[in-house]
Amino acid sequence: MELAAFLMFLALLALIFLGIHIAFALFGVGLVFGIFIYGDALIWQFVGRVESLASNYILAAVPLFVFMGSLLERSGIAERLFDAIQIWVRRLPGGLAVGTIIMCIIFAASTGVVGATETVVGLLAIPAMMKYNYDKGLIAGSICSGGSLGTIIPPSVVLIVMGPLADVSIGWLFAGSMIPGLIMALLYIIYTIGLCTLRPEAGPRPEDEVQMPLGQKLVITAKALLPPLMLIIAVLGSILAGVASPTEAAAIGSAGAVILALTYGSLTLSLFWEAIMKTLRVTCMIMLILLAGTVFTGVFFSMGGGSMISDFLLGMDLSPWLLLLFILLMAFVLGFFLEWISILLIFIPIFTPIVTQMGFDSVWFCILFLIVIQTGYLTPPMAPAIFYLRGIAPPEIKLTDMYRGVVPFLALQAITMGIVMAFPQTVLWLPRLLFN
Amino acid sequence: MLIVARFLEKITQSSGIIAALIIIPLILSTCYEVFARYVFGAPTIWAYELGYMGMGAHFLLGMAYTLKEKAHIRIDLIYAFRGPKTKAAIDFLGYAVIMLPFTIWLSWGLFMYYEEALMFEETSGQSAWNPVIWPFRLCMMIGFVLLAIQLVAESLKCLSVLVGQSASLEEAE
Amino acid sequence: QDTYEWRMATGWGGGPLMDIGAQAFADRLELLSDGRMKVEVFQGGAIGEPLKVTDSVRRGIADMGHTWPGYDWGRDTTAVAFGGFAGTMDDERMMHWLYEGGGVELWKEWRQEEFGVVGMPLFTRTAETFLNSRKKVQSLEDLEGLKLRTAGAWIDMSKELGASPVTTAGDEIYPMLERGVIDATEWGTPWEDTYPKFYEVTDYIIVPGVHQPVAPFELQVNQEVWDSLNERDRQLIETAAELTTLKAWMKVGHESAAAMKLFEEEGLEIVELDPEVQVKAREIGIEWANKQSQENEWFDRVWESQREFEKLWADAESYRRLVPETRALGLDTE
Ligand code: NA
Ligand code: NA
Numbered sequence: 001m002e003l004a005a006f007l008m009f010l011a012l013l014a015l016i017f018l019g020i021h022i023a024f025a026l027f028g029v030g031l032v033f034g035i036f037i038y039g040d041a042l043i044w045q046f047v048g049r050v051e052s053l054a055s056n057y058i059l060a061a062v063p064l065f066v067f068m069g070s071l072l073e074r075s076g077i078a079e080r081l082f083d084a085i086q087i088w089v090r091r092l093p094g095g096l097a098v099g100t101i102i103m104c105i106i107f108a109a110s111t112g113v114v115g116a117t118e119t120v121v122g123l124l125a126i127p128a129m130m131k132y133n134y135d136k137g138l139i140a141g142s143i144c145s146g147g148s149l150g151t152i153i154p155p156s157v158v159l160i161v162m163g164p165l166a167d168v169s170i171g172w173l174f175a176g177s178m179i180p181g182l183i184m185a186l187l188y189i190i191y192t193i194g195l196c197t198l199r200p201e202a203g204p205r206p207e208d209e210v211q212m213p214l215g216q217k218l219v220i221t222a223k224a225l226l227p228p229l230m231l232i233i234a235v236l237g238s239i240l241a242g243v244a245s246p247t248e249a250a251a252i253g254s255a256g257a258v259i260l261a262l263t264y265g266s267l268t269l270s271l272f273w274e275a276i277m278k279t280l281r282v283t284c285m286i287m288l289i290l291l292a293g294t295v296f297t298g299v300f301f302s303m304g305g306g307s308m309i310s311d312f313l314l315g316m317d318l319s320p321w322l323l324l325l326f327i328l329l330m331a332f333v334l335g336f337f338l339e340w341i342s343i344l345l346i347f348i349p350i351f352t353p354i355v356t357q358m359g360f361d362s363v364w365f366c367i368l369f370l371i372v373i374q375t376g377y378l379t380p381p382m383a384p385a386i387f388y389l390r391g392i393a394p395p396e397i398k399l400t401d402m403y404r405g406v407v408p409f410l411a412l413q414a415i416t417m418g419i420v421m422a423f424p425q426t427v428l429w430l431p432r433l434l435f436n
Numbered sequence: 437m438l439i440v441a442r443f444l445e446k447i448t449q450s451s452g453i454i455a456a457l458i459i460i461p462l463i464l465s466t467c468y469e470v471f472a473r474y475v476f477g478a479p480t481i482w483a484y485e486l487g488y489m490g491m492g493a494h495f496l497l498g499m500a501y502t503l504k505e506k507a508h509i510r511i512d513l514i515y516a517f518r519g520p521k522t523k524a525a526i527d528f529l530g531y532a533v534i535m536l537p538f539t540i541w542l543s544w545g546l547f548m549y550y551e552e553a554l555m556f557e558e559t560s561g562q563s564a565w566n567p568v569i570w571p572f573r574l575c576m577m578i579g580f581v582l583l584a585i586q587l588v589a590e591s592l593k594c595l596s597v598l599v600g601q602s603a604s605l606e607e608a609e
Numbered sequence: 610q611d612t613y614e615w616r617m618a619t620g621w622g623g624g625p626l627m628d629i630g631a632q633a634f635a636d637r638l639e640l641l642s643d644g645r646m647k648v649e650v651f652q653g654g655a656i657g658e659p660l661k662v663t664d665s666v667r668r669g670i671a672d673m674g675h676t677w678p679g680y681d682w683g684r685d686t687t688a689v690a691f692g693g694f695a696g697t698m699d700d701e702r703m704m705h706w707l708y709e710g711g712g713v714e715l716w717k718e719w720r721q722e723e724f725g726v727v728g729m730p731l732f733t734r735t736a737e738t739f740l741n742s743r744k745k746v747q748s749l750e751d752l753e754g755l756k757l758r759t760a761g762a763w764i765d766m767s768k769e770l771g772a773s774p775v776t777t778a779g780d781e782i783y784p785m786l787e788r789g790v791i792d793a794t795e796w797g798t799p800w801e802d803t804y805p806k807f808y809e810v811t812d813y814i815i816v817p818g819v820h821q822p823v824a825p826f827e828l829q830v831n832q833e834v835w836d837s838l839n840e841r842d843r844q845l846i847e848t849a850a851e852l853t854t855l856k857a858w859m860k861v862g863h864e865s866a867a868a869m870k871l872f873e874e875e876g877l878e879i880v881e882l883d884p885e886v887q888v889k890a891r892e893i894g895i896e897w898a899n900k901q902s903q904e905n906e907w908f909d910r911v912w913e914s915q916r917e918f919e920k921l922w923a924d925a926e927s928y929r930r931l932v933p934e935t936r937a938l939g940l941d942t943e
Binding site for chain 1: 616651654655656657658661664665668669670783784785787788790
């Protein structure tokens with residue numbers, strides 16, 4: 001039986017590598033192996049999975065956050081914001097890249113998914129950085145890794161899926177991920193400035209000098225920054241203050257995004273149409289993998305796959321810290337090949353109880369895991385952040401530039417992980433302050 | 437072959453539009469719930485169930501459209517470097533051999549599940565609203581029937597490449 | 610001698626329902642059968658869906674199941690008559706009705722006829738905690754507009770008491786209580802309520818659980834599995850289930866007494882509902898049941914049997930109990 005669970009995993013990887021859609025590979029393997037256990041009755045197992053996934057109120061936050069992001073990215077807010085940020089950072093070494101990262105932080109705080117952040121910022125920042133001859137690796141790295149902030153800076157669809165799996169409140173996870181997310185973003189900025197100070201040719205300073213009085217700078221910035229900031233505060237604030245569930249906050253954010261786009265005068269029917277069709281595609285992509293993943297893990301666990309993995313780990317007789325590191329390392333390696341949903345579905349239910357039993361805090365563990373998930377966005381071949389970039393980058397930026405460019409940022413993510421491990425307070429302080 | 441595929445895709449296209457529009461009532465009803473709770477001091481009885489049903493219908497009816505738009509993800513490490521016929525063969529394996537039988541079986545299962553709900557006049561039992569559950573179950577079944585339809589369309593496109601009627605999958609689009 | 614290995618679906622992630630319900634039954638059955646009958650117990654959601662155990666057992670994806678019958682109320686409200694609701698008798702009477710008053714026989718017949726599975730009691734709760742609450746609730750006025758989280762048939766009935774019931778996902782109850790989005794929640798018995806640690810975020814324990822004076826849970830066996838067993842093996846299963854139920858009844862009762870002590874130590878105030886509220890709640894429950902009786906033949910049969918039993922036991926307090934004044938005598942240590 002345990003051999004079967006192992007074979008199941010191999011079959012999955014084989015199909016995925018062949019290029020079968022990930023959701024279809026999960027369904028297919030779950031189906032074939034499931035028939036061995038359940039026979040005809042398997043269909044009822046699957047029917048149940050469909051119903052319980054389709055009836056999950058918490059997951060209603062997914063399309064709502066995606067919609068909010070898709071509308072914001074098309075509303076004209078991004079352009080204003082990009083110009084306003086440039087006023088302040090253009091004189092810094094690597095100023096355009098720094099501005100890109102700051103844009104990513106703001107968009108990450110208003111949307112729950114990586115793709116939305118990355119596309120909107122990338123479309124603005126790539127031409128600007130290309131124009132000033134920025135290093136192509138830095139362009140690719142700052143956009144991919146900046147985009148992946150979308151998962152660690154709340155709101156985050158990854159955390160919405162993770163919360164119920166780990167039996168942890170989503171509000172706690174959102175609050176817990178806030179400071180680590182900001183630390184990571186800060187590291188990105190420091191690195192960029194440092195790199196461009198040491199190697200000015202990586203991020204050349206623009207020569208055209210524009211002088212602007214401070215007052216005017218402030219007015220432009222306030223106009224560009226205040227509306228999205230208010231929206232962010234309303235959405236995150238109502239979740240963190242506990243006055244609304246994540247689903248409700250996402251709905252309020254969606255309504256707010258519509259109002260914002262209306263006041264900017266950018267809300268046309270075709271823009272709205274594009275936004276809802278994109279929302280549908282992103283939501284269905286996520287939900288179908290989620291469904292396929294629960295079908296797969298359902299069969300995998302009932303073949304004893306879960307106890308196989310945990311017996312194996314506990315059998316190695318590692319100290320709690322080594323075990324924790326080993327779990328995170330496994331997830332990191334799997335992150336090269338699998339997308340985040342499958343990793344969450346396999347790891348979180350098995351390991352959260354083990355890790356908490358060893359005396360670690362479950363919220364803290366979830367955030368560490370979130371950082372690993374975030375690296376998965378950048379590690380090829382299954383590297384969604386690079387997929388998105390390929391969709392919007394000019395041909396001069398080669399795939400090798402992208403792979404080369406994300407490496408330093410992966411190292412920065414590892415450093416963030418180290419900081420969060422060494423100082424659990426970075427995760428736990430804010431939720432304890434807010435909720436106790 | 438491709439004419440049939442085009443016809444089938446018309447169906448999925450329209451279902452996608454319906455699915456996408458569901459986001460609007462989802463936003464409105466959820467916002468109203470918050471409003472009712474804090475302004476009227478009385479939560480609604482229906483917002484919770486309407487919320488998950490809205491999300492469920494959005495996703496179920498949109499699966500087929502998402503496949504048509506090629507928005508489901510895959511690793512193209514090997515796939516991207518294959519010739520058109522190999523690509524079509526891999527896709528045919530995924531669509532026609534793996535997914536189509538599964539989807540048809542699941543649609544049948546969901547149909548029986550829907551029939552049961554109808555027969556017992558089963559209610560959701562989840563909130564004070566407690567609506568009959570068969571319309572939602574019907575929606576689940578329709579979602580997978582639509583997915584099956586789109587899978588047939590995709591398989592036909594693969595076949596047209598495999599038999600040499602089209603040069604590549606892109607051309608068959 | 611035949612040996613068996615069965616898979617049991619449950620709706621539980623852990624806690625008393627798992628430990629002294631499903632798993633205790635599995636252990637006891639293995640012991641009584643000299644290891645011939647092994648049951649592997651799965652957590653909620655591992656086989657089928659947690660709230661649809663009956664479906665999983667009927668369709669054979671699980672050989673056995675452990676669930677609360679009330680989860681099936683959307684299909685047949687009779688489920689609530691077995692699972693307990695605001696109109697139900699107390700736990701002591703319920704145990705006697707089930708095992709001596711014909712309840713188990715009715716239960717088995719109903720499950721077989723309406724759902725095609727074999728069902729019998731396994732595990733029971735004593736009276737639940739009425740509310741884990743941030744507000745003091747004692748009178749009908751206190752209940753007016755109270756935002757309380759609940760599920761199932763009690764949603765409708767609590768509205769008649771004046772409350773504003775809310776439905777939420779289980780994981781969100783604790784944070785919602787913490788931030789005051791809801792005023793109060795019901796959950797399980799005092800002992801079971803110590804597991805989600807609601808006492809950390811509430812100030813009052815409101816008793817007794819008029820909404821759920823007792824809650825029998827259920828063992829289900831797939832019909833084909835049952836049919837394949839000889840009479841002796843069936844009796845073994847029934848004996849193991851009955852023994853586990855009686856043991857659970859006592860364990861829940863005793864641990865709940867300890868839990869009430871814990872709440873006091875944690876500084877919570879324990880509030881007893883006014884008799885007026887208790888009477889009103891039961892009236893609402895009975896009214897609801899009478900309505901179900903008119904619409905549902907099976908509900909009527911079960912309800913009728915329970916009414917007959919309660920008439921027989923109407924004066925039980927007079928010969929089974931001393932008056933309340935006697936209970937505290939001799940316990941003062943000062
Ligand atoms: Na985010
Ligand atoms: Na990856």
